[in-house]
Amino acid sequence: QQQVKQSPQSLIVQKGGISIINCAYENTAFDYFPWYQQFPGKGPALLIAIRPDVSEKKEGRFTISFNKSAKQFSLHIMDSQPGDSATYFCAATYGNKLVFGAGTILRVKS
Amino acid sequence: GAGVSQSPSNKVTEKGKDVELRCDPISGHTALYWYRQSLGQGLEFLIYFQGNSAPDKSGLPSDRFSAERTGGSVSTLTIQRTQQEDSAVYLCASSLGGGILEQFFGPGTRLTVL
Numbered sequence: 001q002q003q004v005k006q007s008p009q010s011l012i013v014q015k016g017g018i019s020i021i022n023c024a025y026e027n028t029a030f031d032y033f034p035w036y037q038q039f040p041g042k043g044p045a046l047l048i049a050i051r052p053d054v055s056e057k058k059e060g061r062f063t064i065s066f067n068k069s070a071k072q073f074s075l076h077i078m079d080s081q082p083g084d085s086a087t088y089f090c091a092a093t094y095g096n097k098l099v100f101g102a103g104t105i106l107r108v109k110s
Numbered sequence: 111g112a113g114v115s116q117s118p119s120n121k122v123t124e125k126g127k128d129v130e131l132r133c134d135p136i137s138g139h140t141a142l143y144w145y146r147q148s149l150g151q152g153l154e155f156l157i158y159f160q161g162n163s164a165p166d167k168s169g170l171p172s173d174r175f176s177a178e179r180t181g182g183s184v185s186t187l188t189i190q191r192t193q194q195e196d197s198a199v200y201l202c203a204s205s206l207g208g209g210i211l212e213q214f215f216g217p218g219t220r221l222t223v224l
Contacts, residue, residue: 004152031210032210032211034211041217042215043114043201043203043214043215043216043217043218044153044215045214045215046211046213049211089152089153091152093210095166095210096141096158096165096166096208096210097155097158097166097169097210098143098153098155098210100152100153101152102150102151103150103152
């Protein structure tokens, strides 16, 4: 019940394309749904987060879509660039805990 | 320093040995978290400190794992009698007031148990 399931495991997108990563959860007590970006040799960094009472949040080229009834949320990266190549993690918070998905390795081909 | 620092960056040890991993949080950050990232998996919560106390140790996988924090700053994660399944990247994060989304992560310590 504490899991967050993430797909796909890896993704290759052409430069300028849209990258889409999906996550699903079971626990309706989760407070926030953040996305993290991690480059090799670095720790994850918060990218964008959404509350469960909001259906969409956009920051620059990054958009979270949230479907509360389906218990699913997704990250869309518009106009994907080679510099976006990284591992992306969805997560959910409850109390002082972050529960992470397994990660998606994104490669943007130039 | 400007960010969270961890040492060593890499640690190779033999099965059965004890290891200590160190985390230096951002100055002034009262909350400190430890996570474990196994190959191909997401981060797994281990322990949370607020100041020097650890109100949540629920993620520690066994009694071989322990952590302490002194002076409200540096934290040490100790793994006793290491096993091969302990091989992972151990990440530390800190936040100013415990805000769960305001965590800044360090680069991690890659632990390899032979």
